[in-house]
Amino acid sequence: MSDCHTPSSNQASVVQAVAGVPTIALAGQPNMGKSTLFNLLTGLNQHVGNWPGKTIEKKEGFFKHNGREYHLVDLPGTYSLTANSPEEVIAREYILRQKPDLVLAVVSAANLERSLYLVSELAALPCRLVIALNMVDVAGQEGIEVDAGKLSTAVGVPVIPLVATHARGVDDLLQAIHMELQSPTQKERSMPDIRADHRQVRSDLEVLILPYLPPGYPPAWCALKLLEGDAEMQGLVRAAVPAGTSKQVDDILLKHDDAFLAIASGRYAWIESMLRTAVHGQRAGQISITDRLDRYATHPVSGLAILAGILGLVFWLTFTIGSPIQNALAKGVVVPLASMTGTLLAGAPFWLRGLVVDGLIGGVGSVLTFLPILMIFFGAFSLLEDVGYMARAAYVMDNFMHWMGLHGKSFLPLFLGFGCNVPAVLGTRTIESRQARLLTIILAPLVPCTARMAVLAFLTPAFFGPNAVIVSWGLILFSLVLLVVAGVILNRVLFKGERSAFVMELPLYHTPNLRTTGMLVWQRSLSFIKKAGTTILGISMIVWALSVLPNGNVETSYLASVGRALEPIGRWMGLDWRLTVALLTSFMAKENSIATLGVLFGGLTKAGLAQTISAAYSASTGLAFLTVSLLFIPCAATVAVIRQETGSWRWTFLNIGLMLALSVGIASGVYAIANAMGV
């Protein structure tokens, strides 16, 4: 490629040595091992929050090395720093505005060519940089040998070989980070340049925008982003420059709308020159394990069979292991605890006993027993993701998702919805097209989350005895069929049958890392316990209070009045005021319906709550209640993220309205049919 540039270099610059606790930002493309390294360094000393104004997970933590403390921030995994998605904007704004003391770029030795692409962008930013050359073990297996020393000399940045999953090379890495933070000068760095034919345009643009850029934004870099067609950067520049300049900029961009290719080619040419010096041994065209497995896993027929098998196994595990544990906890811990506390508090005032026994233990306790189910599901999901299988699942589901005008990528968030709808809605971020994303978000609440499935698992055995399994599966299957039908119709009505683009990397298969999975399960459990301790606790208390006020009698309580006011609608579905109230409180958290029934049916008798309830209602009422619970409006947390992610109340209300109409309509129908059939 003779028309390509020769790598240029920037001046060695003097930088301040870092005082205090230095901040290190972890950057890298997806699946390079960033999170593995992050977890390894910080252990449990980490905090998961959100990026300001965004709902993308922000992970921060602290660690110590040789008595020095460091602050570590896990940036979202991004292929580049062009604003293709919010992740990329977050990553680059963090680096430019928050100015971390050092950026640690994680790359894969097994796939340097692609993973250096992000480095080629990072190298052009004014920040200290260290490269973690991860997965040298995988590279070794594939016969690729990377000379870290030569790579380091070529790029002008320290490069440390690493196997994050086995903590190999971590000491060297931390030592290099320490040295880099101490060093008063920044070495000369090799940087990619735009292909020669576009250099003049770049510098023209640079001169135009130079006086107006916000501090911290390197003009050359901004000019490149403009040429790359980066909408975010174009907006920023348009807002900053005077009208005349804006016109000039637009003219240049219009004339050179193919410049992005010259830029990308320049970066790959830079990468190729790095590879020529540092990489030896080529995969000699041998068929890797990944290719061999993919012959089956991504085959249109066997791929679907494998997916069905795996999903079946996940649910089987979740419910054959999770449900008995849940029952055991309910019968063995919650019930005895309630009766013990009841005896203990026998002398206490009536309200205190009620609050603790019915509100706290009956409500929150019942809900906490769902934890095992949640843990098993998220454990399984995380393992599949970690192995690299989920991308294959998306791939084989692509054809099927087309019916709804969606593509394979929408399958992953929807599947995640079986765990919890909140991460499902957040997970739609990986879908580039706004329409596909909106549709996926609207459909997500139709996926029964563990909370709803736990309610199902809790009540069906009581109502349907030996047929419980069939009824549960039937209901779940029914809601999935509904999802597809709703998807097809909504796509026609809202988006006129348009379809969005599908591009996705299929990562190499990995042996799963138990630490990664353990961490995810731990974090999900923690947030569930937090929810039980806050939202569900609060609602349980309020429900309990409303159920005894004003005169201590449930039948004449405020809650009963609310329930009776809405009972006419409940009647369509065969629900009395108690079930109606239970349904309403499920808006705050789906598990609440159980908690509420726990409060309303007071004393957890030896038979347990489920039995008490099933004795009180007919099977057709039970079926209608299960149906409406499964399809009812999304819980408050889900509504909140739907609002955030769609950025519109209209879509949010459309979604709520849809679920309300579907749930009440269908449950009424189910009740009528069940009665007619004499269930």
Next chain:
Amino acid sequence: MDSTRNTTLADLHSGEQATITSLGRGSGIQGRLTALGFTPGAKLTVMQNYGRGPLVVALRGARVALGRREAGAIQVLPLPI
């Protein structure tokens, strides 16, 4: 260069190799494509193309799944086997 041999990525069979000549226009995903290694001049191998549904392509040492329509917009020059 024989321009009649120019074809689209979607028309290649499993196992065929080709060089990208153009990414096509207006699909709105060029930014994604370049970051994933699709640039004019890049060499790729079709890992999977069953004639319908998405394709799997290996390029720059990675595997990328690509919708049929997206693959149809990418012009390639097949390499002799």
